[in-house]
Amino acid sequence: MLTLLASTWRVLAGHWPALVAWYLAGYLLHFALIQLAGYVGAYTPTGGILLLPLAILARLIAFVAMFLVVRDGLRELQAIAPVPQAAAERRATFLNTLLASILPFFAVYAAWGMLQDDVIAYDFRALQVRSDISWQAIANQTEAPSGAVGSNLTLDAVTGVLIVVAFAGRWAWKKWPKKLPAPFSVLAVYLEAVWVLLSIMVIKDALEAVNGWVDTRVGIQWALDFREWVSAQLIPVAWVWDGVEWFIGQLAGLVVEPLAWLAIAGVIYGQAIAAEKPKLDIALYKRARTHVEKVPTLLRRMLGQLGAEFTSRFTPIIDAIVLMWRAGPLLIGTFILLYTIVLAGDTTLDYLITRIIGPQSRVDFWLVVSDALVVVVALIIEPIRISVVAGAYDTSLGALRRYRIVEAATTPTGGQGSTENLMNDG
Numbered sequence: 360m361l362t363l364l365a366s367t368w369r370v371l372a373g374h375w376p377a378l379v380a381w382y383l384a385g386y387l388l389h390f391a392l393i394q395l396a397g398y399v400g401a402y403t404p405t406g407g408i409l410l411l412p413l414a415i416l417a418r419l420i421a422f423v424a425m426f427l428v429v430r431d432g433l434r435e436l437q438a439i440a441p442v443p444q445a446a447a448e449r450r451a452t453f454l455n456t457l458l459a460s461i462l463p464f465f466a467v468y469a470a471w472g473m474l475q476d477d478v479i480a481y482d483f484r485a486l487q488v489r490s491d492i493s494w495q496a497i498a499n500q501t502e503a504p505s506g507a508v509g510s511n512l513t514l515d516a517v518t519g520v521l522i523v524v525a526f527a528g529r530w531a532w533k534k535w536p537k538k539l540p541a542p543f544s545v546l547a548v549y550l551e552a553v554w555v556l557l558s559i560m561v562i563k564d565a566l567e568a569v570n571g572w573v574d575t576r577v578g579i580q581w582a583l584d585f586r587e588w589v590s591a592q593l594i595p596v597a598w599v600w601d602g603v604e605w606f607i608g609q610l611a612g613l614v615v616e617p618l619a620w621l622a623i624a625g626v627i628y629g630q631a632i633a634a635e636k637p638k639l640d641i642a643l644y645k646r647a648r649t650h651v652e653k654v655p656t657l658l659r660r661m662l663g664q665l666g667a668e669f670t671s672r673f674t675p676i677i678d679a680i681v682l683m684w685r686a687g688p689l690l691i692g693t694f695i696l697l698y699t700i701v702l703a704g705d706t707t708l709d710y711l712i713t714r715i716i717g718p719q720s721r722v723d724f725w726l727v728v729s730d731a732l733v734v735v736v737a738l739i740i741e742p743i744r745i746s747v748v749a750g751a752y753d754t755s756l757g758a759l760r761r762y763r764i765v766e767a768a769t770t771p772t773g774g775q776g777s778t779e780n781l782m783n784d785g
Contacts, residue, residue, distance in 0.1 A: 367750035370432045378742035385421020397484025412552035433753035525554035617698035624752040625679020686755035694751035705740045
């Protein structure tokens with residue numbers, strides 16, 4: 360725990376002004392792009408929904424920059440892959456990191472309800488602009504623009520075309536990066552964000568439709584009625600069952616978020632340590648690889664080419680998960696505890712600020728300053744949270760490196776040479 364605290368403090372103390380600046384820039388740009396997307400969406404929903412990924416990208420760029428700006432304070436990572444000195448190499452690193460981070464970040468963004476908040480803000484702005492247009496049209500005795508306002512997406516022809524075109528453009532940049540103009544790299548980031556976001560929204564709506572259909576099935580109602588009957592007959596068992604459900608829900612709420620952010624940090628920093636990736640030493644994985652190797656070479660090559668574009672987006676996530684696996688339960692548990700304390704600090708700080716300000720008018724004061732107070736609290740908490748995640752990643756990486764050194768030293772066939780090679784890599 361002391362190592363994790365020392366790493367966190369070193370990162371925070373040396374980089375907090377840059378962390379604050381990047382978070383504030385991402386927050387303001389995200390707000391401005393949501394307003395712009397809503398304004399455009401009032402006239403053309405397709406245009407508005409194509410601008411929405413830019414708002415989320417603004418948040419992602421800020422977080423990626425926050426993680427990268429503290430990279431020189433991560434000793435274990437610096438020992439393996441120092442920060443590039445050349446500006447061109449730093450730009451290439453930032454671009455590759457951004458592309459690799461879009462899928463996991465957007466998934467976490469949607470899972471924690473932040474995407475839903477953006478969609479609500481987008482819809483509110485679009486409806487507000489459409490209402491102003493309609494009133495202006497009535498005043499001028501002209502016809503208001505027709506068409507629906509909203510962001511609900513289904514897998515129709517337009518959405519399918521947008522996803523396919525965006526994915527094809529992103530694939531073309533990956534296939535021929537040197538043959539395409541340099542500015543196309545920026546477009547590739549946008550296209551990746553478009554197809555990932557639209558796919559997530561379509562999948563989310565489809566899952567909600569499936570859940571709604573399942574909930575209305577007679578069999579499900581019978582199962583629910585049977586559970587209620589059993590609970591009424593066996594009250595102690597019902598108490599235990601409800602307690603287990605509550606405990607699992609609370610545990611998941613405490614564990615999943617910090618691990619998700621640690622995985623994102625692993626994706627971001629993992630771009631720099633390809634030579635030091637953790638080995639997936641799991642029996643199930645080994646058996647799967649053995650079965651795959653039995654497939655004929657030609658078929659295996661065709662399947663590999665077909666799935667490479669898809670699986671390449673999940674490889675960094677798997678590497679980050681394996682790194683956490685190797686870090687051990689003690690280190691991960693300490694990180695989760697520290698992360699939870701930081702989140703509790705968010706609520707505590709908000710409570711203290713409101714008590715210091717004291718009773719004020721809801722209309723004249725709180726409606727004006729409430730958003731500003733949220734930003735102030737976030738500017739204090741977010742740099743600490745990013746420092747905790749970065750420090751935990753660096754500590755996990757150090758634990759992995761020590762494990763590999765010991766493993767190489769104790770392996771009969773590894774010998775001294777394997778240990779020396781590992782140290783040379785570092």
